[in-house]
Amino acid sequence: MRDVNRTLPLFTLPTEILNHIIKHIPADAEASLSLTCKEALHRIGTASWAFFRGRARHRRDQYGSLVELLQRDIPEYEYCARCETPSAHCLGQEASIDYWPQTEEGGYTQPVCMGEGPPLRLFNGNFTFRRKDVDYTLRSSGRWVDRNLIVTHEHRLRMSDSKSWPLRAVDITSLPFRVCAHLTTTTAPPVQGILSSTGALNGPLLTHAIASAFPKGLQKGLPKPSTFRKATAAEQDQIAAAESESTFVWRCRSCPTKVAVCYDGDEVVVKAWHCFGKELYKAVQFWSLFVRREGPTMGSAKRNSEYRCVSRSVTDFILPRKV
Numbered sequence: 001m002r003d004v005n006r007t008l009p010l011f012t013l014p015t016e017i018l019n020h021i022i023k024h025i026p027a028d029a030e031a032s033l034s035l036t037c038k039e040a041l042h043r044i045g046t047a048s049w050a051f052f053r054g055r056a057r058h059r060r061d062q063y064g065s066l067v068e069l070l071q072r073d074i075p076e077y078e079y080c081a082r083c084e085t086p087s088a089h090c091l092g093q094e095a096s097i098d099y100w101p102q103t104e105e106g107g108y109t110q111p112v113c114m115g116e117g118p119p120l121r122l123f124n125g126n127f128t129f130r131r132k133d134v135d136y137t138l139r140s141s142g143r144w145v146d147r148n149l150i151v152t153h154e155h156r157l158r159m160s161d162s163k164s165w166p167l168r169a170v171d172i173t174s175l176p177f178r179v180c181a182h183l184t185t186t187t188a189p190p191v192q193g194i195l196s197s198t199g200a201l202n203g204p205l206l207t208h209a210i211a212s213a214f215p216k217g218l219q220k221g222l223p224k225p226s227t228f229r230k231a232t233a234a235e236q237d238q239i240a241a242a243e244s245e246s247t248f249v250w251r252c253r254s255c256p257t258k259v260a261v262c263y264d265g266d267e268v269v270v271k272a273w274h275c276f277g278k279e280l281y282k283a284v285q286f287w288s289l290f291v292r293r294e295g296p297t298m299g300s301a302k303r304n305s306e307y308r309c310v311s312r313s314v315t316d317f318i319l320p321r322k323v
Helices: 015-022 027-034 038-044 047-052 066-073 169-173 205-213 233-242 280-290
Strands: 078-080 085-087 116-119 125-131 134-145 148-159 257-263 267-275
Touching: 015 038, 027 038, 027 047, 148 169, 169 205, 205 233, 205 257, 205 267, 267 280
Parallel strands: none
Antiparallel strands: 078 085, 116 134, 125 134, 134 148, 148 267, 257 267
């Protein structure tokens, strides 16, 4: 692909004229110009960089440091005198994540009161797309609940307007549908690993949770139980408890995620709540549990998916009032 910078008026000049112009600009300007694009570097060269190498980098002459010139052009970065490197602001006391509770002096602190905080705008969003014959809408929100950061994902699924038949359980499970790294309705076989043995089949929990929300007549066509691995004892307890409770909240055994499924005739709403804990270090730890990692070159210790879901003891968390 042709470099679009070659069409700039400056680089359309003959080489002799361009070189004559370069001789009349300071060394720092010449170095900065050579760093703007590949075409400028090709035409000007790196001769001006010699002013900023070796001992010249540390001398406080009229030119200063080469990285200081870079920082001049990217003021949103901060120049570190010790490393001589311009870098983005780190997540330290002077530049912490804005959705964590903060004091007037900066940094982050714990909420002083229990209960439920206001919505966090950073996590608000929604989008809709069509998969097969199903219109799929995902809405995201987040807030502090009992000092825990809770991110809510509301999945709304309905048949597209062009279809006349009602929404069935298999229309959702065959997408396939996923709420976290471990809970999905896929029936695909596990990946054959090079560094580890083949994992177990996908679990039945999410497929059962969705199917049980539908009337009996709309549960036809679902995969056979043998398609999935056998439910664990904890999963069997959840399945048994859900039979006597219409608003049952399901739990993932491998990450701090809770799920509820509601069927209202034309639409199914699946709500998933993800807890990021009360501390910044906990959010980093839990994030590694939410991210799906699966591949043929991954060892067992690195994998984190529906085929490699280890039972973990995760602290319970309270859901937002509007569940």
